[in-house]
Amino acid sequence: MAKRRILIFGWSDSVHVQRWCQGLSRRNFEIKLVSVGGEPLSSVETVNLPRKGKLSYLSQLSRAAKEAKSFNPDLVHAHYAAGNGLLGLSSRVRPLLVSVWGSDIDKKSNSLIARLITKRVLRKADHITATGRFLKKQAESITSSAAHKISIIPFGVNIPESVLETEESTAIKICFIKNHRPVSGADILIKAMAEVKKEIPDIKLSMTGAENAQTSRLKKLTEKLGLSDIIQFVGHINHSEIYSFIKEHTFMVMPSRAESFGVAAIESSACARAVVASNVGGVPEVVIDGKTGILVEPENPKALAKAIIELAKNPDRCREMGRAGYEFVKENYDWEKSLETMSELYNRLIDESEQN
Secondary structure (H helix, E strand, C coil), X not given: CCCEEEEEECCCCCHHHHHHHHHHHCCCEEEEEEEXXXXXXXXXXXXXXXXXXXXXXXXXXXXXXXXXXXXXXXXXXXXXXXXXXXXXXXXXXXXXXXXXXXXXXXXXXXCHHHHHHHHHHHHHCCEEEECCHHHHHHHHHHCHHHHHHEEEXXXXXXXXXXXXXXXXXXXXXXXXXXXXXXXXCHHHHHHHHHHHHHHCCCCEEEEECCCCHHHHHHHHHHHHCCCCCCEEEEECCCHHHHHHHHHCCCEEEECCCCCCCCHHHHHHHHCCCEEEEECCCCHHHHCCECCCEEEECCCCHHHHHHHHHHHHCCHHHHHHHHHHHHHHHHHHCEHHHHHHHHHHHHHHHHHHHHHC
8 A cells, every 4th residue: 555645733843743753654655754943854844944933834825825736645644733723734644643732822922813723723634643532631621612523642662671770789879760850850950969969968860951040059059958978960861771870879859830641650650660750741641659759749849759768768669660660650651552543543634634
């Protein structure tokens, strides 16, 4: 059977977009990616449109439509409802599939115009995907007409065939795998570490994240609290190296103020590492409290410190949670299963469109 042609609107520098494009191109689809900004992918045909400020997507509507017409896709898939969803609508290609990511449908952080665009995109889309139940409910709250056309397709991870557990004698090393935006809660974790250090003076924390304006504030807070000896800022970790990095640590901490899904938690569980995380958004779907990790009240350094200390002082329980996390992720978040589910959705939507 000839390859079906899929036009994807998404940011080419996003690891998630890259993995979808590359993974689906291995499943008998011809993929073309159109990205506003970013760099071209080596393995997938990519068109990078100029990015010039907040109106970039509006200024590229006609160009996006031309790219769609020249490619003549069987389906258009827009990752991120507002900007890329608008490009998808401008293509006038059906079926149109829209994947919501979280911040694109957050009513609190988006402007009125962005919310109106998102509502229109979700209403006009032929189908919508969300990574979990939390995001599905958020999408449904924007427009009731979306309820009947939303599928949950999680963003899966590669599952190692075997896992390396930490040894009981190993010094406690924990990690933070997020960017340095306020929503990620790095400052909450640093404040918690001041309490943790009193109980476990030799504990170590590795904080990933490319340096930005927030980083200097976090480093100053670290120095102010006298934690420079136990906290290390390790910079950006390439996605290809993330598993090796996680396996160097005892468990992972995710103190987010808001989180629509939590890929970092899934990646840590895939490495058989327990997770301490804020009980917000979609996190309870990926971290099973008391089984694969510990959920704590958000914005609460003392509660976070208590959970960190609890796992650090109970290595057997920590390893047990890690093993349970590995089995949970293997069953529910296998990347190949996610690719298969998305492929089946593509084919179903195309078949239904051809029959109409």
